[in-house]
Amino acid sequence: MGKTSLAQTVLHHEEIVIKYQGNWFFVACDTAASKMELAGLIGAHLGVKPGQDLTRAVLHHLAEGAPTLLILDNLETVWEPAQSRKAVEEFLSLLTDIVSLALMVCAESPSKVQWTQPFLPPLEPLPQDAARKMFIDIAEDRHTMAEIDQVLQLTDNMPLSVSLLAHAVDVEGCTVILLRWQREHTSVISEGYDRRSHFELSISLSLASPRITFTPHSQELLSLLSILPDGLSDVELKQSKFAIQDILECKRALLRTALAYTDDHKRLKALIPIREYMAKFHPPTDRMIRPLFKHFQELLQVYAVDVGKQSAALYVERLTSNYTNIPSIIQNRLQVGHPDLEDSISCTSHFIQFNSTIGKDARPLIEKVITLLPHLEDDWAKASFTVRLFGVQESRLIPHLETQIAQTFEWLKTFDDPGLEGKSTFSVNEVD
Numbered sequence: 001m002g003k004t005s006l007a008q009t010v011l012h013h014e015e016i017v018i019k020y021q022g023n024w025f026f027v028a029c030d031t032a033a034s035k036m037e038l039a040g041l042i043g044a045h046l047g048v049k050p051g052q053d054l055t056r057a058v059l060h061h062l063a064e065g066a067p068t069l070l071i072l073d074n075l076e077t078v079w080e081p082a083q084s085r086k087a088v089e090e091f092l093s094l095l096t097d098i099v100s101l102a103l104m105v106c107a108e109s110p111s112k113v114q115w116t117q118p119f120l121p122p123l124e125p126l127p128q129d130a131a132r133k134m135f136i137d138i139a140e141d142r143h144t145m146a147e148i149d150q151v152l153q154l155t156d157n158m159p160l161s162v163s164l165l166a167h168a169v170d171v172e173g174c175t176v177i178l179l180r181w182q183r184e185h186t187s188v189i190s191e192g193y194d195r196r197s198h199f200e201l202s203i204s205l206s207l208a209s210p211r212i213t214f215t216p217h218s219q220e221l222l223s224l225l226s227i228l229p230d231g232l233s234d235v236e237l238k239q240s241k242f243a244i245q246d247i248l249e250c251k252r253a254l255l256r257t258a259l260a261y262t263d264d265h266k267r268l269k270a271l272i273p274i275r276e277y278m279a280k281f282h283p284p285t286d287r288m289i290r291p292l293f294k295h296f297q298e299l300l301q302v303y304a305v306d307v308g309k310q311s312a313a314l315y316v317e318r319l320t321s322n323y324t325n326i327p328s329i330i331q332n333r334l335q336v337g338h339p340d341l342e343d344s345i346s347c348t349s350h351f352i353q354f355n356s357t358i359g360k361d362a363r364p365l366i367e368k369v370i371t372l373l374p375h376l377e378d379d380w381a382k383a384s385f386t387v388r389l390f391g392v393q394e395s396r397l398i399p400h401l402e403t404q405i406a407q408t409f410e411w412l413k414t415f416d417d418p419g420l421e422g423k424s425t426f427s428v429n430e431v432d
Contacts, residue, residue, distance in 0.1 A: 006159075008026070020102075025046065030073075030077045033077075033078060033081075036053050039055040048061055063101075067100045068102070072106065089110045092110055092113050125158055126158075128157065135151070153272075212253055218250040222270060226282075230323065233321070293330075319354055330344055330348050331365075341375065346385065348385075
């Protein structure tokens with residue numbers, strides 16, 4: 001989320017420069033596995049003579065020196081594991097007893113330290129203007145604003161992603177990077193100029209955090225979020241009956257590691273680059289997708305029955321808040337040979353009807369399903385879908401419409417369903 005960038009910005013702030021006169025130390029802690037190794041890293045930056053345990057030497061050096069700012073980046077690597085946490089917290093407590101030392105950690109606040117209050121609020125994605133300024137500072141202003149905004153759409157204005165893509169654009173240009181993203185996704189921003197800029201490494205380290213490994217289903221939840229642009233509300237997390245124990249605890253683990261965030265509507269989401277990474281390396285299993293698919297399917301079926309009634313308004317809000325989630329889930333299952341293909345096509349037909357009701361274009365889904373109809377064995381399912389399809393506005397744009405209408409009546413002849421045949425006749429008259 002940009003903790004390192006924020007810390008580096010603090011270092012260069014005018015008041016900090018004046019107060020500490022360059023007497024600051026930025027220590028990357030991601031290689032330390034114990035309190036002793038942490039003290040050794042700090043000692044190396046301070047110029048302390050090497051030794052087996054530099055804890056006392058570091059404390060003495062800082063206590064005897066001028067006012068100093070010490071920033072510990074990625075401290076969670078050594079602080080989070082249970083076996084090292086107590087010793088690290090005691091060491092931090094001794095550091096903060098030094099009056100002339102200001103300590104800043106890029107992690108959640110360890111205990112045993114009287115941290116300055118109030119805490120800084122959790123970092124959020126940058127406002128659009130700030131993201132543009134950051135991008136232009138790196139890649140210069142030789143690109144059009146439209147091109148810049150296209151690239152920023154891939155970042156969710158996440159500071160690290162903005163920085164990495166801006167550096168890539170500075171070398172290759174917006175057009176090339178946009179084309180590469182279509183092919184390579186997060187690999188484009190994992191070719192950084194140093195270890196801290198390696199985006200995929202950064203995510204993999206977060207996934208290895210004890211907070212994630214101690215709640216192993218957290219990674220499954222994040223995998224599911226990778227195909228849910230709209231995220232999930234707490235109600236949906238509970239009602240969808242996921243095969244995840246302590247799902248709200250998993251949510252908290254993702255939030256605490258910045259792998260997910262909650263938006264203004266309190267929906268749990270993952271940023272675009274993280275979704276792309278998870279979809280590439282840890283795609284959700286059908287076991288995870290199925291409960292949510294069933295939830296949306298039931299919601300759409302109830303809406304289809306109540307459409308036109310006052311009660312339908314209750315479902316419109318819930319469907320609208322998942323407007324891009326539903327086709328993402330459906331597309332995942334609209335595949336030849338998928339065991340739920342028939343249910344997926346039926347769910348698609350209801351979603352197309354919902355689109356028509358709210359004035360949205362559903363042509364991509366219509367065209368996708370038409371290509372799959374021949375793979376269904378049940379003629380009733382084929383006819384049922386096309387009858388519903390003829391009732392929506394976009395049906396006039398169906399390729400080879402007359403052929404499709406004729407095929408539907410052929411399917412209707414293979415079974416006796418006067419009601420469906422009557423709906424078909426009405427729908428076809430509407431099309432005509």
